[in-house]
Amino acid sequence: MSEEASQATQHQTAVTDRKKPTEEEFLASFPQKYNQSSHEGYPGFLNQSQMAALDTLRKQLKDAGYTKRLDDATLLRFLRARKFDVAKAREMFEKCEKWRKEFGTDTVLEDFHYVEKSKVAQYYPQYYHKTDKDGRPVYFEELGKVKINEMYKITTQERMLRNLVWEYESFVNHRLPACSRQKGELVETSCTILDLKGISLTSASQVYSYVREASNIGQNYYPERMGKFYVINAPFGFSTVFAMIKPFLDPVTVEKIHILGSRYQDELLKQIPAENLPKKFGGKSESAGGVEMSDDGPWRDEKFQGPEGPAPRAAEGFTPSATPSATPSLASRGATPQPM
Incomplete structure (x- = not known):
């Protein structure tokens, strides 16, 4: 085995052996809100209707069996992309999850x-x-x-x-x-x-x-x-x-x-x-x-x-x-x- 291949194999072993944090551990390790924002609809800067839309979307997705990527920041990105229309944001999220599974995105x-x-x-x-x-x-x-x-x-x-x-x-x-x-x-x-x-x-x-x-x-x-x-x-x-x-x-x-x-x-x-x-x-x-x-x-x-x-x-x-x-x-x- 060449030196390059040997080093690459060692690197891959290190990546594989590294314990992957849970989603909760990962999200808790860095800030999840903005300190300031010029627009509403971002983590830490939600009006009442936006908060309601976020809660509704998360509940619907949980009821549908989804368990990953349900944090505020992620769901708000889908809601902003669809003007806080919960039905359209849910459709977009579900299509994304389907693509991730088919593409193998979680392990890419x-x-x-x-x-x-x-x-x-x-x-x-x-x-x-x-x-x-x-x-x-x-x-x-x-x-x-x-x-x-x-x-x-x-x-x-x-x-x-x-x-x-x-x-x-x-x-x-x-x-x-x-x-x-x-x-x-x-x-x-x-x-x-x-x-x-x-x-x-x-x-x-x-x-x-x-x-x-x-x-x-x-x-x-x-x-x-x-x-x-x-x-x-x-x-x-x-x-x-x-x-x-x-x-x-x-x-x-x-x-x-x-x-x-x-x-x-x-x-x-x-x-x-x-x-x-x-x-x-x-x-x-x-x-x-x-x-x-x-x-x-x-x-x-x-x-x-x-x-x-x-x-x-x-x-x-x-x-x-x-x-x-x-x-x-x-x-x-x-x-x-x-x-x-």
């Missing part, structure tokens, strides 16, 4: 290992790096660098989507709890930077299928996780198109989205401290080996880790047999892609 952090991650990052950089001024994890996606033909020589769309779910689960179970402990209040959203530098109609159309299915997963199964969203290096006309569709969007959603051109640095620095923003985007942060694979953030600091343990790394813990062809496809796991 242990089951899936993205061994090709560092190579894929050369053709489609997607990564988390530190936090913004509100304590949120900052997620970067450099869509303009996509080289789809080269990327699909290394991986498949099914594996990319499985890695997306892996990242969501790591985000929920490791990044957000660590950020909440660091800030001293609940942090349940991300700050996303979508870089369109170099984007073309050809590259955009080639990656459209992946982006569509990724959006479907995020909207339907991880609702209310967007805190701030910055589109930078937006091409000419992008702002005009957004202005046309803005009236049809929820005002709360609109205030989270910022469309910026090539002179975006000052706006990003208003939200992200210079010491946390990667140097290539106008900040001062650098990491050994590059920010694309470093995964720096409070989730890497022992002071902010709880009973869930240190955040895993997608490319670690694999066995020699875990090759791209060995992982079940989405279809075989019951996750049929749906149009947006």
Whole structure:
């Protein structure tokens, strides 16, 4: 066995042997409420009708046999996503639980290992790096660098989507709890930077299928996780198109989205401290080996880790047999892609 495979096997054994905390232990290990909020409908900031909707939804789900993910913060995200319509929020929650069972979401952090991650990052950089001024994890996606033909020589769309779910689960179970402990209040959203530098109609159309299915997963199964969203290096006309569709969007959603051109640095620095923003985007942060694979953030600091343990790394813990062809496809796991 090679040294790399031996280290990976040891890592996997450590992950398997680590005692997993109960849901109650996990939730008790980090703040579950906001200290302040500019909107109602969030933990600690509910009006009477919202409290009643929360109690009703939880009772209905318990009566239906659900036992997991019934905490206030989770149920409120589904309620906010459906304007506190209990029936619609329940339907959304139940569809999510069905998908989680079919996809194997509860064990994806242990089951899936993205061994090709560092190579894929050369053709489609997607990564988390530190936090913004509100304590949120900052997620970067450099869509303009996509080289789809080269990327699909290394991986498949099914594996990319499985890695997306892996990242969501790591985000929920490791990044957000660590950020909440660091800030001293609940942090349940991300700050996303979508870089369109170099984007073309050809590259955009080639990656459209992946982006569509990724959006479907995020909207339907991880609702209310967007805190701030910055589109930078937006091409000419992008702002005009957004202005046309803005009236049809929820005002709360609109205030989270910022469309910026090539002179975006000052706006990003208003939200992200210079010491946390990667140097290539106008900040001062650098990491050994590059920010694309470093995964720096409070989730890497022992002071902010709880009973869930240190955040895993997608490319670690694999066995020699875990090759791209060995992982079940989405279809075989019951996750049929749906149009947006």
